[in-house]
Amino acid sequence: MMKSALRALVMAALAIGLAGPALAADVLHVGKAAQEASPLLPVDVGTKAGIFAKHGLDVQFSNFSGGGKLHQAMEAGAIDIGVGAGPELALIAKGAQELAVANHFPPVTFIGIAVPADSTARTIDDLKGKKIGVSTAGSLTYWLALELARKKNWGPDGIQIVAIGNGSPSIVAGFRTHAVDADIAATSIIFNMEADGVGRLLIPASQYEGNLGAGMVFVTKKLIADNPDAIRRFLAGLFDTIDYMRSHKDETVKIESEATGFPIGVQSKEYDLTIGSFSMTGKFDQESLDNLEHSFSDLKLLYTPPDIKTLYTEEFLPKR
16 A cells, blocks of 8 residues: 555656646747838748747847847847848858857848839939949848949949838838939838839849859857857757748748738739749858858948958858
């Protein structure tokens, strides 16, 4: 009887242990450089679909109006992980206490050149001498405007670059007031303007520009020192999310539409354009790195070319 009682006590103790509270998930503060850009939306999808939670993470994310503000928040310690674009590597070269850890969206397929709906421009050559809107000076869209003029051999005065912001309202206002003749923006914004009859896509930027690390993940050196395993789990969750997005279009488009505020039809068009551009591995391809080094000089972000290999690491990428 005593043995039976002891066995019952042991089983009860085990049952209590198994029924106890689960270990708390690691909280990660994640920043996105923009709300609508396709390379950044896996953060929304992975959070909403519970994929990051399966990796023991509580991802709390915020949207920023540009890479500069995102990295300021990372420097201030408010953000642990930032999802932005390759040209932001220059900030690390200038002393930001971060490293890039994934290049999950190398090409610029999610960016295009928009013109007003009633514009007479039909080809890229029609933009020579025109005013082209970009988000901010020194941004990815600014560099893509410079690249357009360079690749068309239009010279330094071949276009006029006007910084008007990266939001849909500012672009629409720029078109309506004729402050700009065209704008370089996220294709989702352009597709939404098409649906509203305000603007139309002239060409995707990928027609004249190759890989540029258009979607990259950055982490603070503090997080690397304090919790490197959380970085590994975040990247594992990110690539699991990308796999999910490829095989679950309807669910993905619904979540993305809720995140961007764009209609399902617009977001579906954006999905079809960009889903094939996500990397399967997150590795830093040479074409992206070469173009980024070129951009640092063009944008006058750095006067001395950095050793670009010191700005990123592939240490935390999942084995795929």
